[in-house]
Amino acid sequence: MEAATPLPFSSVHVRNGRLAIDALVVDDQCAVRQAAERGDPARFVVEAIEIGARVLDREQAATDTDFVKLEFERAARDLNQQFTERATKVADRLDQKVEEAFGAEHGHVAKVLARHFGDESTGAVQHRVKAVLDEVARTMREDLRKQLTSDTTDNPIVAIQRSSLKVIRDSTTAQNEALVAMTGKLEALKLQVSELRAEKQRLEDVSAAESRGTAKGRTYEEAVFEALDTVATSRGDGCEALGDLRGDDGKKGDVLVSVDACTGPARGRIVFEAKDAQNLSRPKALEYLDRALANRGADYAVLVMPSADNLPARSNPLREINGDKLFVTFDPEEGSTLALEVAYSLARARVLMARDAEGGVDAGAVRAEVERAIGALEEVKRIKTQLTHAQNGVKGAREIVEALESGVKAHLTAINVLLDAQ
Incomplete structure (x- = not known):
């Protein structure tokens, strides 16, 4: 006898308001x-x-x-x-x-x-x-x-009345059920619309906040570029704003300085990363600088921040890190670019000494002038701090500060002379 072939019957059930289908083809x-x-x-x-x-x-x-x-x-x-x-x-x-x-x-x-x-x-x-x-x-x-x-079936009007009443009653019931279902759907749609409006408002608020933060960062970046461009022009260096240009690693590296690019081939590159932010950790800051070095093909990296409070914890301005990185503060509202000039000169000296390790640059003299410039700059900062709290003798203290700033600039000039004497 032949083997029995199972029939492909499907099973359809309605249970608990749900439709269940088994073995349906x-x-x-x-x-x-x-x-x-x-x-x-x-x-x-x-x-x-x-x-x-x-x-x-x-x-x-x-x-x-x-x-x-x-x-x-x-x-x-x-x-x-x-x-x-x-x-x-x-x-x-x-x-x-x-x-x-x-x-x-x-x-x-x-x-x-x-x-x-x-x-x-x-x-x-x-x-x-x-x-x-x-x-x-x-x-x-x-x-x-x-x-x-009469109410008997002999009266044709009675049959018409009964049939009409039944049809009207059934139609009214169906319409009421449809209206109840439609009301529920409308309430659900209203809830969804409210949620979507709230989500849209939240996204707009987030976008506005991000736009404000980006605009603020861009303003500080432009101020840093303008200050660096002035310093670079006075030394015959090239200065480029690259904040909007993508490299191999995104947009890391806001300003790129090419040493002696105005008089011939560049003898080295210094990348500056401008950050108008707080709570930036030291490892994160160093990571930014390392990525900026690689992204812009530079020899030295400088992180510029508005004040010492913005610097990473346990970090001091104008203190070299790993021989190729440096933190410095620059506040455009103060109008003084002295600290930025010191950082610029130190980075420039490091790049030139590394390129001319066997040349005629007196590394010891350069280091001495750098230390004198940094010391004088610290004295300037100390007196400025005292000026903030002092009420008397402001004019005399201001003259002392200006004299010290002149001394710092003289040290920077001496550094440039030593670097160019080869």
Whole structure:
């Protein structure tokens, strides 16, 4: 005997407001093609069933409307037919009554006229005929009234009323259910719209905050570039603003100085990273400088920040790190570029000494001048701090500060002379 082949019957159940389908196989080529094109066939099947159910629901509503229309038309035809039959019966009965009353041979009127009246009797005949007609008409009206006002199935109007009431009641119930469902959907949509508006406002606020932060950082970066450009021009160096230009590692490195680029090939490069931010850790700052060195192909990196409070913890300005990195402060609002000039000169000296390690540069003299310049700069900072708190003797202290600044600039000039003496 052959082995029994299992029949591919599917099982469909409705439980707890959900539709469950087991072992369902669909052979429709359109459905198979669309399911294959979708990335999630299961989701496609759910959407196809939901869309098909809604289409069938709309088709069923249209079918119900056509059914009501057909029922009204059928009831009207039945009423017309029944009314015609009733009218025919009434007419037949009227004909019968008229025949009985006015028949030429067997009519009551003819018999009465023949029995009671002769050719000379004319006065009472009209009254008798009128009485008979009135009685017949009254009887007909009574019969018709009883038929049209009765609650039995003989009355065609009762059937129409009952059918109409049932259709109206069912239609009202369906409309109420649809309105309840639509109200729920509208409430859900209102909630979604409110959430989307809140999310949009949040994103706009975040974007505005980011724009303000970017604008502030760009302003400080431009101020640093302008100060460095002035210093570089006085020394015959090239200065470029690269904050908007991407390198191999993004936009790390805001300003690039090419040493002696105005008089010939560049003898070295110094990259400056301007940061108008707080809470920048020392490892993060060093990482920025290392990436800026690699991104711009520079020999020395300088991190410029507005004040000592912005510098990473446990970091001092104008203190070299690893021989190729330096932190310095520059506040555009103060208007003094002295610290930035010292950092510039130190970085420039380091680059030139590294390039001319076997040349005629007196490294010891350069280091000595650098130390004197840094010491003088520290003295300037100390006196400026005292000026902030002092109320008397401001003018004299200011003159001392200006003299010290002149001394620092003299040391920087000496450094440049030592670097150029080769």
